[in-house]
Amino acid sequence: MSVPHISTGSLRLRFLLAVMLWVVLGVAGIWFTANRVFEKHIELMYHEELEVHVRELARLTELDNDGRPQLQRPLSDPRYEEPLSGFYWQVTVPGQPTLRSDSMTRGQLDESVAHSPGIAHAVEAGPTGPAITYGLLERGPAGQTIHIVIATDQSELDEDIASFTGELAVWLAVLALLLLATGLAIISFGLSPLNRLGQAIARLRTAQAQRLEGRYPSEIAPLVTDLNEYIRQNSEIVARSRVQAGNLAHSLRTPLAILTDEAEGIMQNAQSAASGRVLLDQVEKMRQQIDYQLARVRSAAGASGPGSRSMLPEVAIPVINAMRRLHPEKQFVLTGPDAPIVVAADPVNLAELLSILLDNAGKWAAQMVQLEVSRPAADRVRIEISDDGPGMSEDQIAKACEIGTRFDHTKPGSGLGLAMARDICGDIGTQLVLRPGAEGLIASAELPAGDTSAQPGG
Template sequence: MTQSKPVGSLKKQLLLTTFACSSVTLVVVALILIGLFNAHIVKRFDEVLIDQMHDLVAAAEFDDKQQLLLAWRSSTPKFNEPFSGWYWQIYDEQEVMYQSDSLYSGDPIRLTQIQDDETLKYIEFTGPAGQALRAIVQKISFPALDSHFHVLVSGPVANITNDVWQFTWQLACALTLVAFGFLIAIFVQLKVAMQPLSRFSTAIKAIRDGQANNINIDVPSELYDIRGEINNLLLHNSAILERSRLQAANLAHALKNPISVLQNQLPTLPADQAQLLDEQLQKLKQCTHTHLARARLAGSVNQLAALCNVSDTLSELLFSMELLYKSRNLTLRFSSAPQNGFRGDQHDLDELLGNIIDNACKWARNQVLINVVLNEHTLTINIEDDGPGIAQQSRQKAFKAGQRLDETTQGTGLGLNIVQDIVTLYNGSINLYRSSLGGLGVVLTLPGSTVTTMDTGE
């Protein structure tokens, strides 16, 4: 069955989503903090201006001629530094009466327009030195004296922007560290969150490798139902397959006796009828053998917990073959690491190797060589003989049920067909080629795994 490709990494999606949400949150928090800090700085700035205005109003008094006098002047250094941007003025409609030393000028000029009401106003304008200034201005009236004047106090806007930019830079550095902290925390959180899925995958792999029959691990509540459903599916599948194998065995016993009875009656029939009946009985036996073998395979191939030692199996098979073909004095050798294992049923492995090795021994002149290699989860078995081999155009016929390329040899013609069925059900492959010995070479690829003493039950 063709498997669909992964649509993406769940870990990557969670990481990107979490990081994106965290980044947006940090940006929003930064903007809010900068806005609050800017409002705080402006308020503190305005308080300095208001305090200076209150000092000037408190120092103002009138003489007998109703001329405005200042009892004292501000001693704040920034209002005395020339063109510092920290200015104050007291003026009326005709002239500037007083101004700060920072507005050093031989001909004082009003910094802003006359105010019509006594409301405290906040204004921004460009000062005499080209600076952007923020100022407060208010009209101060003395009804008893029928007199009034205007007071203006200003400061450079750069003081506000510099403080805000400094705070913004410090905040950016701090939030960058927080972002890195978030990123590390996200990685750790995802690693912890993915551990149950990793254990789940390992448990399923253990079933596939033949090390377990079900998923028996502790899982969080989100995976509890999934674990139960998979275990129920495995149990249900095993029960169905076992029932199928039992039915296949019952069918074999049910057909065995009728076929034997009919074969025993062949000598009593005329020659032509006996031959016809014999041919039909042979076809029936072949058909029964094929379908029973496939029914048995359908059960055994799903016994996921099975794990067989290939070296031990080959040792036993070659010993049997040496006895069977003792009269021909064949050399039978194999090369396989002791830990090479087949992930499947032992009977299937015996059927596979037994059929191919037996076929090789029938046709070999002097020797049969077997080489086994395990590469991760793929088991590769090469079986070569020095017999006549099979022509390339005839190799596919060898896998057909009942097909015998040489009628002089004994057999039903089902060997390689059954081998191909077993290989196919294990999602493996089988190919025929001309061996280095000059005869037929058979290469099998099957699911494999490293086998240990505990796995084999020794």
């Protein structure tokens, strides 16, 4: 049986505490009642036995011609002959020497307990400590009083009880351990659907599944069904919104093209050239916004959602290869860790981010573009893209991520790349950092490291 993992505030802890309380109460109850019952029982047996012995002693006792007490034969229990065995008897006739058992090599018994023909008992001092003493009074042929006394050490009874209690304690400890072990097994068995649910949620989060899979007990099955329905509705809403955003953007393109034409026409006229210019600028801004939103919609549609994992440098390799074809006269160098790193980012998003930054570096580099993957801390992975081009001034860097911003119109572009790169970094939960390098520009981002145990996608 595997001991289940326990953390504070967990269901397991609650069940475990309940089981422990239950076992402790149960075992304590058994201990108490068993001891009481046994003690009563053994005491009763003891007293019955002593009564039998005192009667036997009375029967065997006779007085000889001189009135001295003597036994017809020894008592049937041999312990009365063994010295200081804890089992003693004594017969006293006033004026005669006292007759004692062979076991009584010293001491004497108090005959006062033998004061009536009926059997009486008391705890008195005996030769070897406190003794349970039984006695009865008989009359001899000439009317003499004969005190007949039997005594057994109290410790005999106590030892019997103690040995029982000791044995009972061992058995009850074994029972308690067994009950606890079965309790743990039951908890583990009972909560295993929750473990499976946890794994199903992990698969969902790492995009290995589209819904919570598996069969669950009736208590949590409705919850799982509801969650699945919620997930389905949610992704439907997201998908529908994407389509609507795309449709909206597309539907605006034709009117914008017409507006552009009109604006250019207005610019032909020398008197209204300035207004034409303003119109054209505004139309261009609208077009950029639309292109940007369309690009975002497209890349978001490919991404598998939050919680997904990707591997570095694996994800970067096809991007670098594409860049080498796109900018054949530039050199792309990848430096990275010896072992692959898992990043808590969607592979589609990560590839897009890398291709935007590598494409910019490729466009403006003199010769060299470098992508460096490093791990500054156990929970962070850093990607850094540097080139040896003209770079950007601090002012330019401050504005570079705005939609449509372009500083160098000699190279082709839309001015959307860095805006998208910044948004993708936001989606991943990090920030895009641009800074001037020794030469050229350095773009970097620190991504959260993924859980290496999770199955990476990418």
